Amino acid sequence: MATPSLPSPDPLPQEQRFLDALDQDRWPATGHGGDLDEAALTPEALVELFESQLMSRHLDLQARRMQARGEGFYTIGSAGHEGNAAIARALRPTDPAFLHYRDAAFLIERSRQRPGQAPLRDLLLSFAASRDDPISGGRHKVLGSRGLNVPPQTSTIASHLPKAVGAAHSLGLWRRLGGGGEWPADSLVLCSFGDASFNHSTAQGALNAAGWAAYQGAPLPLVMVCEDNGIGISTPTPSGWIEASMGTRPGFHYLACDGLDLIDTWRTAREAAHIARHRKQPVFLHMRCVRLFGHAGSDAQQAYLSPSRIAADEARDPLLYGAGLLRRHGVLSRDEIASRYRRIGEEVARFAEEAIRRPKLVSAAEVMASIVPPSRPGRRLTDPVEVESAPLPGTMAKLLNQALQRLMASYPHLVMAGEDIGRKGGVYGVTQRLQARFGPHRVIDTLLDEQSILGLGIGLAHNGLVPLLEIQFLAYLHNAEDQLRGEAATLSFFSNGQFTNPLVVRIAGLGYQKGFGGHFHNDNAIAVLRDIPGLLVACPSNAADAVGLLQEAVRLADEAQRVVVIIEPIALYHTRDLLEEGDDGWCFPDPGPTHCLPVGELGQWGEGVDLAIITYGNGVYLARQAAAEIDPAGQRLRIVDLRWLTPIDHDAVHRAVAGCRRVLVVDECRRSGSPSEELITGLVERGMASERLARLTAEDSFIPLGPAATVTLPSRARIIERARELLAGA
Template identity: 60%
Template structure:
């Protein structure tokens, strides 16, 4: 017999014999009716775990990580309100079941079994994963999260106070709500979790409202690696900014009492708390895991003897709420009912095609109030003396600053956050004066932690804001890329479009900075962004385009709930000249606030048919520098600025190169994994045109005089173009 069957038989035998584990008597505010409801939730959670294993053996289910041993989380749900957003640990089926009991009209067993069966009728993921979550229950879906949901929980909690002070149009959470976030003891050691704990404490230390309840479910082991005894208490009982609470999750009366106290503290004080719950883990880590391969049989059997459902039956009997015979009848009836429901759930339809699976990659559009842009009076008040210069040619950094000003005037729900974005105005001055114009609540200077910056943005998007986080340099994104890949981008996919993370992530990046920082501040790799499904990547090459593209990015986030990355070429921030000193050839006039560049529209300079140079950002600037020399050679050239890197603007690009005899791709990203690889594939598949590419080398970038040695230059573009055309230099 497997361990699940052993635990089941032990329960039946021991309840019938009134053979219960020893524990404290029931005490606290939990009423008999509430206690029975919590027990029923635990029985259903246990029955679903057993049924998922049976379904997997029959080829009718596909994922069996369970919640057995963590049934006490039902008492935590009972201590909270259904309006409290909950980011759940994957062992929290009992929490979701108990919360469903608080919301009318739920069919929780049916819903969860549809998820186990990967049915397209599964109400949370549409058959894409066995995942906890429910829009009706205010539980955004989480898959096998290892702490990656903690940073956004911090952001969501922060957003409650921010929305109270400045309500966004699509506000989701009431002012008195709290956010609950649960995880295991092993996950608490993850750097992502530690960053979230630190950010929560750092925020609370400054008396900034943060109604967040961390719940650590401590079963003492992470797959096969044990947590040292006392480790969680030692690490969190005296942590600055976190109020510590502890309880025995095997005792539903104690768990309810302590969880209620922790929730009350968080709700009334608007400060974060840490609830440490003792649990056990039954059946091993997941369906394929056999705990006796790394634990002694005595250890496994000792845990099984402490079954929380046995403790619950003892406590209910002592409280006079339920006799053991009645408790056993509920347990048996629940198992039978789940088996009957499962027999129908496994017959329901499943996803079949790629289109079915991908239907929720892009979230649905949402209705938004019309906006006519900022009024002249509001602009005059915000811009001040800058208005006198607004019609004069300016470098990209200043035009971006003005574009951000107009956007923040037009959309009060825009909030920017990042290291140094506020008081300093950004490392390169792009956000100068914005904190003075809009206040510290909309220009948030964060602590130095990219995971926390993105978590704040993701969480604020959950409560109706349009976040515009800033990552100071592209190379720094790699510290936190899973917040984009594993959290923000997957949320609409795993929620069937019911949840989304609209935002515009601004990143300063790419190369060509003279003598500054090496690869830490010059990073020419965008591969990590290009392969994230549903993400839009925009890269402008000049100030006017940057302003108009940024407006489109904000519209996409606000109205279409899209996840957008706006990558700003650092070397082009201050660029003024194109061909000669003080020629001002790369400065642009600020485009009127109502002008924008649509998603997928490329830029075209010239109409020559001999050669099309396809590039973006610094590559487009360098191609413009090479253009006069090519024309002097008699090469009739057109330059195409991609602007939109992901998804590639294929239709617009193909139209732009139509009629050209040769195409040269100039790509400042690396030869391997760079943008040119995709462009070459598109052009090879869709055209018969003679095509070549000039890329950066597969190298990091050096500091000092060799800062641009590994990347395209105006000279190398000129030489590559002549070689493609067969023209002698």
């Protein structure tokens, strides 16, 4: 028999072992999968699976060719993991899939289940960073498709696992709510990841959360696929580690398959899908595979792997085993395999040349166009639902509780989640009685893991719910902030606005608690939130504004699909008095269900022109106290309350203080990385002379416990002192 023709262009070194096997018609056998009839897999299906593997492989090879020409920008490929095509075939295209970045074969195989798909063209547009890329619009190479229910992932550290757990939980929650959501009620959720990222705290947190919920009987139709190739860049995974870690883990069904054997993987994936779909229980599917060609195109694995190890890995190429199955079962001849290999290679090369010529993103406006997600019709009940509320002015905690009751009644798809928010009613009583009224399925007491809380919310939002999450203290956010940065706020950006996960996060924070907690409970570091593109951050200074900001935040999540964080000053939750005991000067009437404070809208007290104090949160309260001593007649000062810390409307701020002789920014955040830096810069850029401006900020310090708790923070006395200095020079 004649030697099969080689594909065009010339083969790369990475192809040679397969081509040699094709030339000799000699293929390895796994011996795991059994025959086709026994596995309920038709010969035609086996051919399609193998073709999906070939397509994925040729994409990897073409990515390296494109990179060598300076026309391709991503070479972390799927070579060695192509067995996941069989997992895709075992699922439905309506099952949401949060994919590992080595799962091109999965995406290609799933595309067979929907008409009109062009996965090769689409992925090559992504390799070329073309703005015609249908998923990210040229912003990143991601595996994703709206039509295939594959939200794009950019994670390399398994940060998509917590939201997969949340998405699986959402399926049962929608059943409790009477139906709805993005996916059919009998869907399951799949997420896949590598054996190296399995060890990341984010992955372990998600696994623990899933097991914790399932152990208690919560329905969780979830398949978590660990694609175990035995190495993380250059660090080996200890032999047997994954099985030892997960084989008897509470709450999980552990299944394992040989990812080199399509029949074995198909059969095991079907079992996993059956358990998850029909028993509503999580499955850990351990797919053993191999990594070929190094971690990425720039990775010289010869530096840390021996020649014998590299040769042994290459001998375990899943394409060799796939072709061997076809030959052993008499499905395809050698020439037919060669023909498919050549045809697909030529097709990929042709699509690549087309992708290279497609337009790229060329301006900042184009790049940023999808940071803010598109709007959608709101789903609030036609008439806002009123609740019984106290007729007298109340504290921030009291009015927030009343607003939360209204919102939960007015938005049937609103779900709260957080530590101790249900039976306890929150550490500060803000969520009292909500669980008793709306049920534990809508007011969820979570485990103590902020990554899992945020991931739960992101997953619920993927399926059409509006999560209202609580982080117990601002200091507790820092171990989980990548869920906001790397997952929630980037989804619209990396999907060109096709996928969103709108949510509201309430965080009790800031300082001025003298008797409680030190820096674990008093935290004035918000720079990490203000630095996330597209994330909205609000901070109320009083009870009425807290209601207006919360109600606007929920509206923004529901209608504008935004991710909003509200930092609620702990020290003001139960503050009643302003100037003296019993004056109730910091109690406010409930402004009602229609009161919303739009993004960027400022608050103002006083009309004085000698000095303007720009501040927010606790700073407003302290500035009001200072003003009562400095300017009892209220004729010299004005206080401007920012309310929204991102984005700051600098034109509005400038208008609010332009007529004032001097401006003092009072900022309880640290001097470095605080909003005051941005505020001063914004005023100077708009023509205000720097000698008219001054800052009073917290020191660059953590906050201690006890009597010294406030000494690093702005105080009433320090505001008075600084304001008098400025007034004297006005």
